Amino acid sequence: EPKTNMMHQWAQGSEAAAIAKLGEMFEAAGGTWEQTAISGHTSNTLAKLRSDVVAGNAPAAVQLKGPEIAEWNATGATANLDATAAEQGWDDVVAPELLTVMKPTGNWVAAPMNIHRVNWLYSSREILDDLGIDVPKTWAEFNAACDQIVAAGKTCIAHGAADWSDTTTFDSVVYGMDQDLYRKAFQEADLEALRSQGMIDAFAQLRKMIGYMDDGINGRSWEESMTMTMTGEAAFFLMGDWTVASANLAGFSEDTDYYCTQTPVDWGGNGFILNSDSVVFFKQNDPDYVEGQKLLAEIIMSPEFQATFNVAKGSIPARTDVDLSVGGFTKCQQQGLEDLKASVSEGSLVRSMAHNMTVLQKYRGAMMEVITEFVADDSISPEEAANQLADAVELQM
Amino acid sequence: MSSLTIKDLRKSYGEVEVLTDINLEADSGEFIALVGPSGCGKSTLLSIIAGLESVTSGEVKIEDRLVNNDAPKDRDIAMVFQSYALYPTMTVRENMTFGMECRNIPKAEQKDTVARVADLLQIGPLLDRKPSQLSGGQRQRVAMGRALVRDPKLFLFDEPLSNLDAKLRIEMRSEIKKLHNRVGKTTVYVTHDQVEAMTLASRIAVMFKGVLQQYDTPKEIYERPRNKFVAGFMGSPTMNFLNAKVVQSDAGFGVTIDGGDGTILPLPADHTANLAAGQSVIFGVRPEHFNPVHAHRGDTSARMKVLVDMVEPTGAETILMTTVAGQDVVASVEPDDAPKEGETIELAINMSKVCLFDPSTELRLSA
């Protein structure tokens, strides 16, 4: 009889509901479902995971992502899902950009649940319409729009400062200004790229954008920032697609309250910064749990779950063969999928550094420290910031 | 001029009256001892003089100035506490200068004063120590030093020696006496040790249950106590009290011990005022006024046969615990005179020193 215990950090709200759905499906398929929702910060989840592994009872399934998957794979603690994957033909349906993440050494060890887009720009319809501004396409347009908005006495950018949200914004800035730089600096942690003039320019743009924010950014939650934009208090909000789920849940809707577009890019074309939630499976001794892993993986990869889960989460399915025109996907989500496809074909798709999809945690942590300090401290110049960024990464090598 | 006057003083804590109608005065330069058993109100009275407690009614005057409402610091007094109350975190020197600092006395003068007092008390070498590094006697001396730097109108002592051991107590007692002779300040000294009061004071105030029992010179108090309480409280071992009857014979008045063999103990002529034959009295004799009868010492007419229960040699004198007619009698005799336990001996009584008390009022009869 298949059993499982899934460890995740979606303790509340729509995410918790989405996970609950997974449980229901698991039980409907005859399994015994248990979950361990770790509250609060990601480090709590990771602390628990490490403790469990050290204690010798690794959880059957854990919500984990990005290079962490490869790292855990390297410790030899992960289970091999190749058989199930072959049976179900995962290689054919999963978005190609995710394959290297889910199969770090060629074997399937994780099942992706979704694809998040990080580089969304939410604009307040009220403000843009009032001032007669078009949604900016490039950073220059963006800055010009902001100047106009600020002059009109509004806040241009809604933001809640935290290392991850500061970095999310910076992801979009670097990517939008120079996608090669992004790849070199944030996917390969190339020191020269980190120190380059392009990075300095990106920091200068970020500094400019901080100027467009109000004074209350510190300690503000991202939901509050979102509400500021939705209610017309601020013009723009740079954030991932989970915003869509929250905004819709809070009763705001696209086109009436807000527009969703990709964040500005200076190189034209479609851009997509990808983030993905996935479930990693750890080796189990109890055959019930082994069986449960197989069942859980199948359910996660099932189009039905992918649809339900992603409707709730604001993201798009990790399977490219799910039809978004049915089942309650929003316009923004549908647009997301289109952009994803276009981006893949243009070769502009990247993974998100801010959301732990590229470099090892130690490099990401070091970079986030520098970026969030830059946001908090006006006295740091873009040149200094770029150097610090490179130094911090170099230190961890 | 009277240095301290207390008039009709009362003090109550809520319902409880702890001092009743105290009247007391001290002449300039006098050494007054307040004695009495624990809880009789001695410390309370002293605190009232110091201004640390308020009065309920009555007057306190220092050098004829009414000070009832003055703060302690405005009364020009100095006080030594039983616990010494030395400031534990200050050195001896700082302890002594603290009061002067509070009164903004110039540093140079402070220094001189400390030097003078330290000299007087021979505590010069201790000046830089903390109180915790001093022995009991040294602490006592420092406490006095702290009082002496003030040059006040009135010195107050609250059982300053009771924390010292017997030998040191005797030593310090002499020192206080010497110091008082030298400094000559009016002093009020609380103690519950009657020997201290006797040796130090020019006048003793004996208190009991908040009431002043007698206020007089040590000699008067010891020899002519106003009542049985004072008689019993002053003197150690305590005065013997025997139930007796007054008899009148040809030789004059005498007493017989109740239940005894009827021997008449003749009273000196000057003890017989206010007496009537057949009257019940309490017959009080101090232990040292007994003496074993010795053939060679000549005869005393007042003798008493006693059974010796216990003999306690203390060195200089020997205490006999005896019984006569079922009543306990303690006698103090010379060691060489000491009988054996269980013996029956005859004790001679120095009848010129005995006291008679009224059994009901407990006041001393006879002048």
Place this chain on the structure above:
Amino acid sequence: MSSLTIKDLRKSYGEVEVLTDINLEADSGEFIALVGPSGCGKSTLLSIIAGLESVTSGEVKIEDRLVNNDAPKDRDIAMVFQSYALYPTMTVRENMTFGMECRNIPKAEQKDTVARVADLLQIGPLLDRKPSQLSGGQRQRVAMGRALVRDPKLFLFDEPLSNLDAKLRIEMRSEIKKLHNRVGKTTVYVTHDQVEAMTLASRIAVMFKGVLQQYDTPKEIYERPRNKFVAGFMGSPTMNFLNAKVVQSDAGFGVTIDGGDGTILPLPADHTANLAAGQSVIFGVRPEHFNPVHAHRGDTSARMKVLVDMVEPTGAETILMTTVAGQDVVASVEPDDAPKEGETIELAINMSKVCLFDPSTELRLSA
């Protein structure tokens, strides 16, 4: 039979030797007092006897059984502590029965024993109180009660009276004496009050710095102290020590006070063994062996002119602080004989009671 024997006992704490070569024995039923100044090792010795401390070397025997390695409970002793050490959470009764419970004595017997002891000590009405509800004297009595319920071979007391005030101390002293007379158990009694030791003990062990100075009867110790320390420690006010020289004249040996007027104080014949003319000695006289010279008392050949510095009446006797040849002399005289301060008077010395000490060894000279 000897009830307690201590042989060649030593005790060190680390480097520090606190007891050196103690030899002591107590006969059955004896009352032994251990006296000495604070820190001399009295309590340590008592703890060793009780088995609360281990010995470093030497033997402790109780009724001739070596008990060095026995636990306290197996030594059949009872002990009374200075702090009384009453179990604060138990009633008086429970305090008394605790030891019996530990030894599994039947309830009925416990009850009888408590009743008997309570009767003996008159603490029947207190049995259901907690120690905190008792006065000092009552606590003391309960502490003794707890010891008495045991019927042990040996009673140990560690300064049982030192927390009581003067009057109560004298009372309880008598009670302990009575009790010992009645119960007749061998007792070791630690005190630093020499009067207590004198009045209670059949033999006194005087200790100083961990060394037993003298072990003898009270009379011997008082009259024939082995050395200057013992002479000075026993007696209050303390013995006077004067630097003097031995002179030989027709009348026999005598002493002259150094720096004095050369008057020869003749020594009784039985004091002159081991003396040589011209020898320096310390001349020791107890205060009570001085007496003012009275015409009518006949002549004493040993007289000394002294200047009276201070007169301290204590009631039964009066203390004179005097100086002779620059040395302090304290005399204790009858109140009626007391001179005035500042007078120069002649004191007669009872030469049969004086002691001479060797200035270097401080041992008593003469037999």
Place this chain on the structure above:
Amino acid sequence: MQAHTPNSQTSQASLGQRLANLTPQMVLAPTIFLAFAYVVGFSIWTIWISLSTSTLLPDPTYQGFEEYAKLWGSKRWTVAYQNLFVFGALYVVGSLAAGTVLAVLIDQRVKFEAVWRTIYLYPLAISFIVTGTVWRWIFHPNTGVERALHDMGWLAAKFDWITDRDLALYVVVITGMWHASGFAMALILAGLRSVDGDLVKAAQIDGASMPRIYRKVVLPTIWPIFIAVTVVLLQFAIKTYDLVVALTQGGPGVATTVPAIVVYDLMFQRGQIAQGAAAAVMILVALAFVLVPYALWSAWQSRKEGARHG
């Protein structure tokens, strides 16, 4: 009290007797074992890990002091370490000061003493998480005091310390003080109560004013209490984690990061267990800055004590 140490001449003590004498040690043995394992074992393990190549999971391969170098090269850590000392000092001194003021006020024979005392003491019962959360609400300009003042019409009002990187640490200090000063108050108050009343009387007669009496006589007398409170508070300061996480999450930037947060992040968020262990070792070193002087002090104290009894 001395367990019998059987000595050579007289070692006839029975086996039972000797076993009875060993009871205390035997009863204590499990604790000694646990304490040893916990304090010494865990510390040694941490030190060892800090010198290893551990990343995601503990890994015994020896590497040397590299992780320490990396740690000290990181700005976040240096800020955190510095914060530990600044925060620790201000928090302890501030709590002591506030506690002293409260204790002295309550000592003025006030009515309803128990009520006042409870009011000041209750924060100790509140967890750091809750304390941090509530004070964040209060301090944050969008939700707290500033907002309330704005809503009351005082638009110029500004109270945004929590978002100011130079002032945010003081917000943590104030919040910590709120939590701990009642504890200091309680101990100091009890200390004041134990001061000999005669001391105050003596000082009154000496002519000292009430503030002076407290400053010069009473408070110095109870300094051992201040030491005791300090030790307990320092222990809180060094372990501070939840409070900061809930209050500022270490921000703005890294302005209020404390070492415990860095340790936790390195060990668990970033999978740099070795470096996290190195940071933990550095916390222990910080602890030594405090404990070694304290241990020396108490050793000196007890020696003095012993000397006085001797």
Place this chain on the structure above:
Amino acid sequence: MADTSTHEQFDPLATGGMRRRITSKGIVYGALSVFALIYIAPLLIILLNTLRPLEDIVRTGFIALPDAETMTLRYWGEAWGSFCIGGTCEGVSRFYKNSLLMTIPATILSTMIGLLNGYILSKWRFRYDGLIFGLITLGVFMPQQMTLLPWAFVLGKLGLSNTIAGLVFVHTVQGISFTTLFCRNYFVSIPDDLIKAARIDGAGFWRIFRRIILPLSPPIVIVTVIWQFTGIWNEFLFGTVFTSGGNQPITSAIVAFSGSGTGERHYNIEAAAVIMAALPPLFIYIAGGKYFVRGLTQGAVK
């Protein structure tokens, strides 16, 4: 009745000293009240926000009085019984039991062991006793983050992972440091003579503990119980890491509110849950505060 001048002077209110005393009393009470306000404010703010609907909180911030019309107690009910935490919609009620199951045994165990240790370390001297005491006390200072992995290993080896028993074990061992420290310092003030007397009476190690030491312990037991209870109850890291799902203590659930989850923050429910989670320690402090203060000074000052 004051017909003489002397009498008038005894009217205490007429004296300068008394007037001064009255004004200074005023200052004292004034200062006490100001402080009291600061200390109470946070509690009051949480309390008030439990009664306010979310819109109200979002509109006016946390520092505002509840609107009489929209004021409601229903968030208490939601927080207690129906709010979703960790995928289960039973509010905090189901964590309450875990917290009690963890806190009570750990408190009792660590207190009892502390009492024994304190007794041994204060009343029985043996070699290295000072060192052992120092070692045990050092445990007080160990940062939790550092001990997480070693504990995980130990719990795994003992088969106590993911169990409340494991938490009890961890908290007990950690608590021993504090309880031993407190108890030893308290017992030091019990006169050694009592122990000596008992030994002479024939009492052994255990009997002395039971009959002499334990009856004298209530003040320090109250202190350690309060200290341990609140400490263990409020701790969240171990609870979060060493247990999961239905075994977690209430603090882990509370952290779920304050953590950076996505979705709306239900401040009102959060506030109600926070108060509910804080009630047991609060109650213990209010009920036992007097004894806490008394025992603590006896125990901690030495």
